[in-house]
Amino acid sequence: MRFEDVVELHSPRLYRLAYLYLRDAQSAEDAVQEAFLRYFREQASVGNPGGWLNRVTRNVCLNLLRKQKKEQQVDPMELPEEESEPWPDQVAEALCMSEMLVRLPLAYREVLIWRYYLGVSDHELAMQLDISPSTLRTRLSRARKAAARLLKEEEA
């Protein structure tokens, strides 16, 4: 595939991915540009540009976040688990998905983005995040619960 075709095909998704990580349009553009620069250099050895660019964009975003100190990576296992609160059965349909996502802690936001927006399997996602499958399942479960609460709160 020609380089410009890769840009055409993947840049909108990568921008949205970067935006969901960084919550800032300008930083997201910077991240996508850096990802494509790396791809430009390595394209001869990249077999699956889409997956490769997803991973590189994530790495670039995490590096930017670390540098900017905008957001600490929090181990979701240390987040308070509000077991006493019921998990809402129903959530609102009209509320903005992206606004809900950017309000989530990074660790929760990330697993939801990769699972539902990028459609990555459990196995691939666990490898990508370098966590065990059981940890991933726990994190996904808690992320979905947090998402449901946020959407419910918004509705209220």
Next chain:
Amino acid sequence: MSIDERLRQMPEEIDREIAVPAGLKQRLGGLSRPPQRRRLPWGSWLTGAVAAAAVVVAAALTLLPGARVNAQTVAGKAEQAVSDPAAAAIAGYFGTITSPTRGETQVSYLAPDKLLTREKATGRVHGLNGKTEWEYDPETHSGTLKTDAPPTAISQLLPGFAPFQQFLAAMTSHHELSIVSSREKVAGRRVYVLKLSDREGVQPDLLAWVDQESYLVLQTQSVAKDGTVLSTSGFTAFTLGKPDPGLFQPNFPPGTNVTTHQQDQTLAALIQRSDLPVREPQDLPADWRLAEPGLVEFQGHKRLSWFYQVAGKTTLSVTVTDQLPERVEQGTPVVRLPMKATAYTNEITGWSGLYWVFGETFYRIEGPNLTTDQLLAIAGALMPS
């Protein structure tokens, strides 16, 4: 609507809610217009691009009074020095570079394949020594060690390379390449200043400061048409010379949680190395292609995993580990294997799966549209005879 139903709508909702800036592709501009490939005798695609620019734009051959320096020659040598410094007869260098994305980074390079970078703000270290690649993050007190895998290309980690690559990629017949100075200094070293201008006056000018001795790119800059400097990356200290070879060994502080990765061996080799009780299953469908076998060693445990794919879609994932999970999904017990197995459906993906424990080893297989009988057959094929 349940949260699962809502989340499944995420792709459509995100695509609708987050508008991609109209200027994004223009910003990628030079990248989406890759240079024409005409090879010069030394065979680099880059030099071909430089030549193409030169053919169309005679002005690209800017000759400074008294200096008689050719812009395309400098650009060609710079590309070689940055992408393969050893081939460009650079024995080593060290210094500090400042960039918008990484802040201040200490860099040491020793030919042909050793590189160490350390980010000042975060303390993160990234090293290569030809055999091993490692990273250390003091914030999480964790490290990774990759052996037996192709290391990240040195050129990818070299500060200044990415902006210079952008510079080169932007070089098309629409641009004019020139040398605007040969008298400036960066980090105390004499440089040539290359300038790439968009003839249509749309894209920013790109500048690169190239060391006159080594031809390494010491600084890059993007400048808007109104003169505003958009970004600058460059060395603030630079020494051409060999750093201490002892720097290029993985060195983690005591107590660092180090994860070891091995990913470029065959599955058979990884199985043997892991010493986990598993065998590579035979008699799987002929069009199932084995993908991404990997062995991760962490905190005294091992995790072996791989996929099978058909036309890029995963048909089966396999995980074998000596780390027994604290909790697994509820599922339907199946006892047709020599050991007790449990079948389940992944509530998120809808995939079906099977897990079981044999001795001190946990196994999990999972895939779309697999029946319990198929999973049991695959499970049986995985177990050592």
